[in-house]
Amino acid sequence: MSLNILHSHSTLYGPPFRVNFLRIYLTSLSESLLHVVAGCKTYLNEGRFTWRHDSVLNFIASILKSVNHCNLYADLPGYISPSVITGDELRPDLLITLENKCIYILELTVGFESNLLTNATRKRQKYQDLINEQLKNYEKVKFVNLSISSLGVFSHPSLDFTEMLKDLKFDEQCRKYYVRKIINICIRSSYYLFCKRNKEWDNPQLMSY
Secondary structure (H helix, E strand, O other): OOOOOOOOHHHHHOOOOOOOHHHHHHOOOOOOHHHHHHHOHHHHHHOHHHHHHHHHHHHHHHHHOOOOOEEEEEOOOOOOOOHHHHOOOOOOOEEEEEOOOEEEEEEEEEEOHHHHHHHHHHHHHHOHHHHHHHOOOOOEEEEEEEEEEOOOOEOHHHHHHHHHHHHOOOOHHHHHHHHHHHHHHHHHHHHHHHHOOOOOOOOOOOOOO
């Protein structure tokens, strides 16, 4: 099986590709892949992992803007903040409210494969009080617990995301395409983080899609 390997940062914004992370890891024995793309506290504080997270979230928000008769809130520049509805204490990544008194609460986590289920469980527990609170205002409250690995692997609870897209009248072809795009953004952004290890972080624009 052939593997398409990026050779420069300039190609990160080009066509879809697959990255051989094992080969990358073996060429850098002094650092673990986990540490570089998901575990380094210094990188976390610099906003590197937030950049990857927001790159995925920005794509999700962009596709949901096309939904008719809804209000969209996202914790991103250019969007109304979800805190307008939830307050600042528990502010999810994205909210979408529909005319039929239904609200979707979407929380996105992008981490390492071994933490997928742990992340999903932690987020569910964290937002349970918010879910209960919103039931006072909406007939239906649906929590979309989107936990994805740095290589684009979806956790089992993340199936709620595709169910949400189905409820919002996106056909099967669109749903599959959007999932592939999310996987692609996760891989490309994680590879960029790896390439930028031990280099200054210059707060790049969110990953294009």
